[in-house]
Amino acid sequence: MAADDARDVRRGGAENPGASPQRRTPEPAPPPGRPPVAGTQAPQPHSGRLRAFAGVVADRIVRVAPGLTVRDLDALHTCFPGLGREEIADRLVSAATKSSATVGAGVGAAAMLPVPPAMPAELAAELVAVASVELRLVAELHELYDCRPPGGAGRRAAAYLGAWTSRRGIDVTRPATLDLAIGGRLRRELTERICKRTVRNLPSLAPFMVGATVGAVLNRRETARLADRVRKDLRGRQSAA
Secondary structure (H helix, E strand, C coil): CHHHHHHHHHCHHHHCCCCCCCCCCCCCCCCCCCCCCCCCCCCCCCHHHHHHHHHHHHHHHHHHHHHCCCCCHHHHHHHCCCCCHHHHHHHHHHHHHHHHHHHHHHHHHHHCCCCCCCHHHHHHHHHHHHHHHHHHHHHHHHHHCCCCCCCCHHHHHHHHHHHHHHCCCCCCCCHHHHCCCCCCHHHHHHHHHHHHHHHHHHHHHCCCCCHHHHHHHHHHHHHHHHHHHHHHHHHHHHHHC
16 A cells, blocks of 8 residues: 555656646756757857858959959850840850859869868859859840849949849849949848858868769759849849830
């Protein structure tokens, strides 16, 4: 009988709704240097350095953008005689994806060396190079679809940079979309875009992986995705015109 009573007391919290809940001794915190317990949110000590890195890359892209050589509509038809708009667009996208893949393959292969070079510098160079390829693609697609933004070369470069950052085609009928200042909202969005791109590209720099292949695939896919979104928007502008 005493044994039964003892079992009832031990089970009281589970079977008797009126029983007082048993107190649990709090689990000790893990010692410094040990990874957190599964289910907890680990801190991200490198997030500040990542944003600082992205800010440096953003500044370099902003400086490069106005100097890019962009072919206008007449020059594109001269380079691709006898082809229609969509056929020329396909050629532009194909060339751009090959170029960005080549850049990614080179950086990925460098990561596989026994003693890799300074990877932040290599990654920054890759991001700027790929951004230059994609910015030129964005600009020439706008020329091809007759959606060239108004203004001088500097203003157009800022507009194309905004299109590259947002992954959208420019609406030339909305002046507000063309007046974003480089030092304000566009600069912050550009930095955020580079942060995301950097995180996506990290697998191409990881040891023991097929770095060249991974880097090429990632860049080719990102460039193709950008082109698809921009072309879709620009086709919509043509239909509405």
